[in-house]
Amino acid sequence: MRKFFVLAGFFLVIICQVFGQENQFESKKSFDDLVIKADRLKAESKYDSALVIFNFLKNRAELENDTLNIIRSNLGIGAVLFLLKETDVARDYYRKLILMAKSINDSSYINKGFYGIGGTYQIDGNLDSAFYYYENTLPYFIGKNQYKDAGLILANLASIYYSRGELDLSIETSLKSSEFAKMADSPQLEGSNLRMLGMIHRVKKEYDESQKYYFNAYRIADANNFLKDKGDALYGLIKLNRDQEDYDKVIRYYENYISVLEDIYLKGENDQILDLKEKYKTASLKLENERQKNFAFQQRKYKTITLIVSITLxxxxxxxxxxxxxxxxxxxxxxxxxxxxxxxxxxxxxxxxxxxxxxxxxxxxxxxxxxxxxxxxxxxxxxxxxxxxxxxxxxxxxxxxxxxxxxxxxxxxxxxxxxxxxxxxxHNLLSGVLMKFGLVPALEDLKDKISQTGKLKVTLYSNELNNVLSAEQELQLYRIVQELISNILKHSQAKEANIQLTKGDESVNLIVEDDGIGFDLKAVNKKTGIGLSNLKARVAKLNGNFHIDSGRGAGTTISIDIPIHHD
The missing domain is CATH 3.90.20 (Hemagglutinin Ectodomain; Chain B)
Structure with missing residues (x-):
């Protein structure tokens, strides 16, 4: 129902009748005195009364066509709505005052409006947006020696740092804000910073420091009759002593906390008498307004349903x-x-x-x-x-x-x-050495002949094969080595080649490797040449398998395994 009090400012005559002679007296006061009173009511948590005064001032400024005081009134209304957590409505007032401040080129109120918008985003939990507005307005207020506004921004930044877990940075920022609060003679801001410092030190388990800050915050709130701030300080002390398991103090502070809440409630009731009068006088207007709103709502509802059905389809x-x-x-x-x-x-x-x-x-x-x-x-x-x-x-x-x-x-x-x-x-056609002496001597003969040309240095390593291969198998392996050495001489640009022939339990392994330029296996597989086909055919004839490992600039290694048939 608090939103309806925003409309109260538009009914100046009714407000004057409600307040009677007291309001007539106040209307004669200066604008500044009424702003101070509204700020005082706001500090004492009498938000509804503060809101009525700010709306009264706004309407009076509009009648007098006083742009600056309209801006000041909008700032006050936005601040009260901010405390009531009516963030959407508060942002509207801040945006209005920014537009009006731009029309008269008043940088101070432009930045205050941006600061207010940042505060509403912080209430909504949109910390990144809030941080953006605070960071952009803080230098202006510091540069203009507007210590209270600078202190408020620093206090809010400290709260954001606390939410992010950056506790040391939050302490540093709170202390700076407290210094500005003293320079601006703002006990409420100073108390808020002290409570923040108490909370941070409690979280850090620095209980003595925490208690000191909470006590100082309570002292300031009690001296200035800031009931809500007083209650917040007591609640902080309750949490602090509960963490330390000092339940006697918890009970004592809790009793004081209940007493403060009762004071807030009783003083709120006095304020509510004026509120009820205001509501009674404006009831008929609100009822009609509600009827119109309900009709508009039904129209919007019908359109919304139609839109939802269309979107669903x-x-x-x-x-x-x-x-x-x-x-x-x-x-x-x-x-x-x-x-x-x-x-x-x-x-x-x-x-x-x-x-x-x-x-x-x-x-x-x-x-x-x-x-x-x-x-x-x-x-x-x-x-x-x-x-x-x-x-x-x-x-x-x-x-x-x-x-x-x-x-x-x-x-x-x-x-x-x-x-x-x-x-x-x-001999070349029939490999005479192979026919006479076997595979290993034939490979030795081939190695010597190739090395003697000076074009390629060939080394051979082998162990005893012990006649595990048939003459046909030895001939095929010899032809394979001839084919591979021929390919090395033609294509690889190698300086050295190595032939390894070893016997295992189940197979004979042949490895031929060189230090040449290598080749792209994928490209070769796509366009298989006669040489590679011959190699595959010879290996397949021996029921063996082979593997090629090569790459550009990395040389080539070919490994062939031929199974041994045990009689």
Whole structure:
């Protein structure tokens, strides 16, 4: 019901009748005297009486077209509504006074309005907004030596710091506010700071300090008859002694606290006599106003219901559309996933067929290599040996001085070279060292030949294989190493390569690594070349598996495991 007292200022004649001769006397007083009285009533928690006086002053200022005093009245009304926690209404009054203060370029009241708005946000729990307004107005009041306003802002900032748990900063700010309160001769503000300091030290369990501040706050409130502040100080002492488990003092302070509340109630009743008169005189106007408000409320209610139903239907339609769209997307995603799985299965099948085809080609190549190598070695090699024998007979029959003798000797040397080339080609095709001595000596021979070129330094490490591999397996491993060394020479720009051949319990492991430029595995997998396909086919033929580890600038390591078949 307190909101209705805001309307009382608009009925100046009725207020004058209620207050009678006392109000007639007060109307003759100066504006400043009435503001002081209203502030006094506000400090004594007589908010309704203070509100009536401020509204009276506002209407008088409006009749006199006194902009400054209208601003001062709005500030007082906003302050009372702030204490009554009518924050929305209080903000409206503060905003009105800011607009009017801007019209007369009064920075002081502009900043007071902003400070008031900050206070309403603090009451509402919007501490960030409150902090923003306080921080922006504080420098102005300090610069203008308006100590009371500066002290009030600092007190509120201290409260925000306390809420955030920044207790030391809250103490520091409260002490600064207390200094400004003394400079402004504002005992109520000083008492408020003392209560804040008492509360902070109680929370920090600094009980002696807390009690000192609460006692000083109580003394100030009692000397100035600030009943609410007096009650707040006593309540702080109750909490303090309860924390210390001194229940005798708790009971004593609680009795004093009840006594103060009774005084507030009794003095409030005297104020209520005036309030009841005011309510009686304005009842008919309020009733009509309530009827109009009720009609407007019903209209708004009907529009609100219509709007809610419309929004509900629209939201429901959007939900249905969204569900349908999501279902369609899920079906599409499932179809794409199935298509991807089918494509992968087809790719795997094609890869298996390709490996099988390559295995057949490789087997054919090995058979052809063996046949050509044998033909070169046995047939062509034999023929060349017979030709060499005949050349020797002819050469011996000729005199060394004969010109034909020199030509036959030259032909004999060329024939020796041809025989050596045939033997070399035959060995390369059939890997003669491999056939005679096995895989490890063949790799040693390959290592030496490559290293002798000076293009690549090759090292070999191996342990005894003990004939765990068949001749076919050794041949395939040898071809794999040849392929890998060839790739290193062609593509890697490596300086060194390392071959490791070791036997485990269940498999033979081959590792070939280099210090070259490496390559992008993803790019290579997308466009598989013949060399990599051959490698896969050879490893698959041996029922083995392999792994490639490489990256740009990081060299390449290829590891191959071939299972051992135990008889």
């Amino acid at each position: 629209v939201v429901a339609a959007f939900i249905i559309i969204y569900v349908i769209d999501q279902r369609r997307k899920n079906i599409k995603a499932l179809a794409e996933k199935n298509e991807e799985i089918n494509r992968q299965q087809i790719d795997e099948l094609l890869q298996k067929q390709e490996i099988a085809s390559l295995q057949g080609v490789l087997e054919g190549q090995e058979t052809e290599r063996r046949r050509v190598a044998i033909d070169l070695h046995d047939r062509l090699g034999g023929i060349l040996s017979m030709v060499k024998l005949h050349f020797s007979v002819v050469t011996e029959s000729l005199s060394k001085d004969d010109q034909a003798h020199a030509k036959f000797m030259k032909a004999s040397d060329l024939l020796d070279q041809a025989t050596g080339e045939v033997r070399s080609i035959s």
